[in-house]
Amino acid sequence: MADYTEQEQEQVRRAVLNAIAYVSKADPGFFAAFSESAAGARALAAAPEGLLTLLTGGFILPEAQSPEEFDASVVPDLQAAVGVVAAKDPADAQALKDVVLAAAQQVAEASKGVSPEEQQAVEKIRAALA
Template structure:
């Protein structure tokens, strides 16, 4: 496994948890948020070892600041940065990360009464940011 700096780990961790939060925010409501958070956490916990090792430690992820549009832009930019960090290591972790994020965000969207149009729009943006 490649070595990662604390800043690189923070970038990847913030992007992963930010993507889950972004999809969850698209479907408001306490019960929905709870179900979605649990689904996203399970998906991340089931990630390949190389990804879980990057996501562990380093404290809590730092949520983006600003209004909803600024937060969305920060998360999507963070996803692109995270992919760049992982691709620079050339150890296959970028592909694994993309798969984990797509699976986790889909699990979040599916967790409460299926995928709403708002959630699908966010899923599409996440997919584009990972490309």
């Protein structure tokens, strides 16, 4: 795994967690949040070892985002995070994209199927990572 500064690690973790939180927020509900959180955690835990090390460590509370805030901040943050990883290891950048997309999809599917709002959130993340 490439060496990342503490700031780079935090940037990547924050971007990934906020992207997952955005999908979860698309399907509001107290009990849905538990299922979706567990699904996101399982998806991230399946990341390749180098990425898993990058994604873990330190505590970052995902920021709740409105769709407008997501478009204004989370998408650029996610793109910047992928850029940080790509600059150090292009293969890890693709793996990061795959992990984020898998996590977003699994979060969307975690509670009573995928709602149209969740699908829209997943598509925004997919577009941000394209």
